[in-house]
Amino acid sequence: MSAVEYRVRLAGSEAAFGCAADDTLLRAGQRAGLGFPYECNVGSCGTCRFELVEGDVQVQWADAPGLTENDRKRKRYLGCQTRPLADCTIKLRLGQRYAPPHRPQRLQAVLERSRPLTHDMREFRFVLDAPHSFEPGQYALAYLPGVTGARAYSMSNTPADGKTWEFVVRRTPEGAGTRALFDDLTVGQSIAIDGPYGMAWLRREAPRDILCLAGGSGLAPMLSIARGAMAEPQLAGRKLHFLYGGRTPADVCGHDLLQELPGWGERLSYHPAISPLPGGSSEGWTGDVGYLHEVALERFAARLPEFEIYFAGPTAMAMAVQRMLVDAKVPSEQVHFDQFY
Ligand SMILES: Cc1cc2nc3c(=O)[nH]c(=O)nc-3n(C[C@H](O)[C@H](O)[C@H](O)COP(=O)(O)OP(=O)(O)OC[C@H]3O[C@@H](n4cnc5c(N)ncnc54)[C@H](O)[C@@H]3O)c2cc1C
Ligand code: FES
CATH class of the missing domain: 3.40.50.80 (Nucleotide-binding domain of ferredoxin-NADP reductase (FNR) module)
Structure with a gap:
């Protein structure tokens, strides 16, 4: 992560967080433990929309489907696709349900094993360079070689030892991310993995x-x-x-x-x-x-x-x-x- 960090303030509130120059506003907010709203993390749903009040930002994926033309005209941005270029003030309503049970981290992970489950689905086992926990049901972002943008994949195991994160992935015909995973990545190779994210985790307190x-x-x-x-x-x-x-x-x-x-x-x-x-x-x-x-x-x-x-x-x-x-x-x-x- 870049050593250059900008300050992001939330208009009308005391809340503020630091965002590295090469991080997105959403992920930095999550790393700070804040309930920055989101769902997909990959530019599709629009849940992480915010309004820029002051400052300057860079958009990673200009045509992301999560924003409408009207949003763009009104200086609205996607938190998951936007990096800071200066200190910023943004308009956004935090939500307690989005606060992370484990603050996400970006870590290196080595592919230890890959095996087929069906004709088009494979299980991938990665070992992180440092243990980091997640809740069963959460997902992570994978940065794959030669692929623009991160891809979201849900963990299929439990965080028993913290270092092993397994995924089950279905090959998407013509898909850039799954082609890199299935065809290019080899056992022993390392990629960046960022997580955990997601709200659909196992509720232990539920009596049902x-x-x-x-x-x-x-x-x-x-x-x-x-x-x-x-x-x-x-x-x-x-x-x-x-x-x-x-x-x-x-x-x-x-x-x-x-x-x-x-x-x-x-x-x-x-x-x-x-x-x-x-x-x-x-x-x-x-x-x-x-x-x-x-x-x-x-x-x-x-x-x-x-x-x-x-x-x-x-x-x-x-x-x-x-x-x-x-x-x-x-x-x-x-x-x-x-x-x-
Ligand atoms: C929360 C969540 C969990 C998921 N869990 C799983 C799972 O466990 N297993 C599984 O097989 N699939 C999962 N998916 C789907 C997965 O993330 C991919 O969409 C799928 O594998 C197809 O990727 P692809 O690169 O092969 O296809 P492509 O068609 O090349 O890419 C589609 C995806 O890439 C993103 N994208 C495309 N272009 C860009 C760009 N220029 N910049 C940034 N992003 C871009 C899109 O938002 C879309 O998510 C999950 C998706 C989400 C949102
Ligand atoms: S979280 Fe879905 S578009 Fe950003």
Whole structure:
């Protein structure tokens, strides 16, 4: 991180933080322990928008979809895509729910192992140069060689030793980040990893049984939640139902990883589902067929409000699950997700 640091003040409040010249305002605010609002961290959602009152900034990704033309005209910026060029004053409302349980750090990490889970998903194990903790369900930013901008990936393990952070990544056709991860990065190579981030972490204090809904690469944070829930004594009385959705049987995974956990078959159950495209076949498949939100509704129906619910996956799936949970009258404070963009 650069030794040059600028002061960022929040208009109308006493709050202020230092931001290194090569850091973004959002991440520096988080490193200072402040509840700087955000969600994706990669320029897509617009949650980290702020207004520049005084000072000068540099925008990293000028066309980031998180801002509208109107925002740009009104001197609004994305905290996750903006670096300071001078001391600044910004207009922003902090939110306690965004305050980090662990202040994020940017660390070097060596790729120790990579192995396939399906035809297009791999597990990557990185070892950090210094231990740093995270909550099960959180994500990190990976700076990949030759790739512009960071990519967000959820940890799939628990922070047992602090130094090992594992990820499950699905290859995106033509995707720059996943090409670098799958094709270019080799075991022993090191990259920068910044984290942890995210709000959808395991709530230990919640007294309810747990329902995890994972679609595709949404497996990663849900695995982390399940691994955390099965390991932690505070959660010993809770049951966990894990629903996994893939397009075809070849996309389905997670069974062997969950089967290794204590509580398997007693407190922990796994239900895979497929949702073939029109005309696609489900021949030979013995699990559920349907979209994940439909399968969850069919299996649990009126019991849904009894659960603490975590979900992750592609945008369409996340939106359908969210709508279904609202219709099922699940209180929003029992629902936890970080949208994948
Ligand atoms: C919170 C969160 C958690 C996620 N967790 C996972 C996970 O566990 N596993 C998984 O497989 N995927 C996950 N994703 C999706 C992942 O971050 C990538 O979007 C996906 O891997 C595709 O990346 P790509 O580079 O291959 O594709 P591309 O299409 O090349 O890139 C898409 C992504 O890169 C960003 N981007 C594109 N251009 C720029 C630019 N010029 N500057 C800065 N950023 C740019 C976009 O915002 C978008 O996020 C997560 C996303 C989010 C937001
Ligand atoms: S957090 Fe900055 S656009 Fe999503």
